[in-house]
Amino acid sequence: MANSSRFTQGILKKAQWHIQDNQVTPESVFRSRRHIVKAMGLGAIGASIPGYVQAGLFDLFGDQPKTSFITTPLTFKTNPQYGGSDGLTPFDKVTSHNNFYEFGTSKQDPMDNAQGFKVDPWQLRIEGEVERPMTLDLDQLTKMFPLEERTYRLRCVEAWSMVIPWVGFPLAALLKKVGVTSKGKYVAFETAFDPEQMPGQKSRLMGGGIHYPYVEGLTLAEAMNDLTLLSVGLYGKTLPPQNGAPIRLVVPWKYGFKSIKSIVRIRVMDKQPPTSWNQLASHEYGFYANVNPAVDHPRWSQATERRIGEGGLFSATRIDTQLFNGYGEFVAPLYDGMDLRKFY
Amino acid sequence: MLRLTAKHLIWLKSLFHLMGALPIAYLVIAVATDRAGGDPVQYIIHFTGMGALNALVATLLISPIAKFTKQGVLMQTRRLVGLYVFAYATLHIAAFFSLDLLFAWGLLFSEVVKRPYILVGALAYLIVTTLAVTSFKALMRRMGRRWQIVHNAVYLVAILAPIHFYWSVKSEIIEPSLYLVGLGLLLVWRLPFVHKKRVERGNVAGKMTK
Numbered sequence: 417m418a419n420s421s422r423f424t425q426g427i428l429k430k431a432q433w434h435i436q437d438n439q440v441t442p443e444s445v446f447r448s449r450r451h452i453v454k455a456m457g458l459g460a461i462g463a464s465i466p467g468y469v470q471a472g473l474f475d476l477f478g479d480q481p482k483t484s485f486i487t488t489p490l491t492f493k494t495n496p497q498y499g500g501s502d503g504l505t506p507f508d509k510v511t512s513h514n515n516f517y518e519f520g521t522s523k524q525d526p527m528d529n530a531q532g533f534k535v536d537p538w539q540l541r542i543e544g545e546v547e548r549p550m551t552l553d554l555d556q557l558t559k560m561f562p563l564e565e566r567t568y569r570l571r572c573v574e575a576w577s578m579v580i581p582w583v584g585f586p587l588a589a590l591l592k593k594v595g596v597t598s599k600g601k602y603v604a605f606e607t608a609f610d611p612e613q614m615p616g617q618k619s620r621l622m623g624g625g626i627h628y629p630y631v632e633g634l635t636l637a638e639a640m641n642d643l644t645l646l647s648v649g650l651y652g653k654t655l656p657p658q659n660g661a662p663i664r665l666v667v668p669w670k671y672g673f674k675s676i677k678s679i680v681r682i683r684v685m686d687k688q689p690p691t692s693w694n695q696l697a698s699h700e701y702g703f704y705a706n707v708n709p710a711v712d713h714p715r716w717s718q719a720t721e722r723r724i725g726e727g728g729l730f731s732a733t734r735i736d737t738q739l740f741n742g743y744g745e746f747v748a749p750l751y752d753g754m755d756l757r758k759f760y
Numbered sequence: 761m762l763r764l765t766a767k768h769l770i771w772l773k774s775l776f777h778l779m780g781a782l783p784i785a786y787l788v789i790a791v792a793t794d795r796a797g798g799d800p801v802q803y804i805i806h807f808t809g810m811g812a813l814n815a816l817v818a819t820l821l822i823s824p825i826a827k828f829t830k831q832g833v834l835m836q837t838r839r840l841v842g843l844y845v846f847a848y849a850t851l852h853i854a855a856f857f858s859l860d861l862l863f864a865w866g867l868l869f870s871e872v873v874k875r876p877y878i879l880v881g882a883l884a885y886l887i888v889t890t891l892a893v894t895s896f897k898a899l900m901r902r903m904g905r906r907w908q909i910v911h912n913a914v915y916l917v918a919i920l921a922p923i924h925f926y927w928s929v930k931s932e933i934i935e936p937s938l939y940l941v942g943l944g945l946l947l948v949w950r951l952p953f954v955h956k957k958r959v960e961r962g963n964v965a966g967k968m969t970k
Binding site for chain 1: 791794797798799800801802803804859860861862864867870871874875876877927928930931932933934935
């Protein structure tokens, strides 16, 4: 049953992203925008237009809903500890502007191409240097651990950012459950490999040249940090496929590419695992990839970021990027004495 | 085959204007109806950049097509199509500066220095602007031979623009590579010795048909 509220001292508080019913545009009205445009007769000029524009126009005037994947409400408590005061990025933007090259390299590709993605059945295997290896199925992902909602900033290495209310559980809870052995020093993650469902894994043109399956990694200390979240939902419901259904990592003090999506394997290791972007261009993407305004990407500055928030084209804001994306008080000790320029 | 003449020119030009202007109309509608993705800023910058690149390819295709199909009148559409390169590139840079950098002048200069691909793009835009400004017929006459020398700089743009694209992407290099190769071929076609050989072969063929 939906429970997007939290219970504090006997008062029922709405989650901060909750909006009043009267502020919501009814879906039927929202959908009819396209009919309005169509009624203007703009479709008539279609015949004289180049193919790629026609495809785009079909998008504009087509009535088929873009998000047919079914998400379901989750039961959770809101954890206010990491909230901050940043305004949330609206759901529509969080789910239509994604880097998930398995479904194509354009920002809208994942929304367009992932709607048929099958997450049931799903198996998440936890193995390696652990005392009790286990395999979680789809149901267990949302039921094995108490879920909490945490609002995190997400900073992409491309210098844009969002603020997203995730639902999930700390990775540490899972690692404690399986029991990391004394040899365990790193944690490796792997995305599903299924070229039939993920066109980017089938075609190099669509997949951006990444060697699939996508892999990521953390040190054990990073993995055990309370900020490190395994997310199964956002905005109160299970994850849409373009955001990494059914389970993904969220490491908010690192660039977004560390937060690997649609995970099928978590392996505790005794040595540093390979990571996908590092394999592709090691001088541009390091293993740590901590958000750091003082360490530029070789081809662009990381000093500022464009915040994708509410509102349209002309309400964009550019803000200063913070060291560790503003989570220094929780994670800075992990890197004491480390040269962050060298270990970028 | 129908030989296009000056009479057809107005239709040809209208068609090219339509092809140049419609994508912009599409972009405006897409943005206005919320169909430009979660980050319309990035969408607009990419869309107009690709528009400039495609217009550049079209501009450089005109003379090979005109020669191959013996439709000399096509050559008179080159300025029109070339000016669309300027139009799209201007929109591209205006969108980057206004919507992405939000008019932060200081950032503009530090970004141009820190991002070599922006420097390459800026250089290409300076050349394109020079060509647009000197594209008037009156100026063309006054500049005489020098006009052609100045306008040969479009070949430099054909090298710089795809490099700018290639250098700006994270890993999806196939598309920019195609532009690099395609524009490269259009340049090779114009190299003096390639050109000469082609003319010679053309003459032989011409004699044989006579």
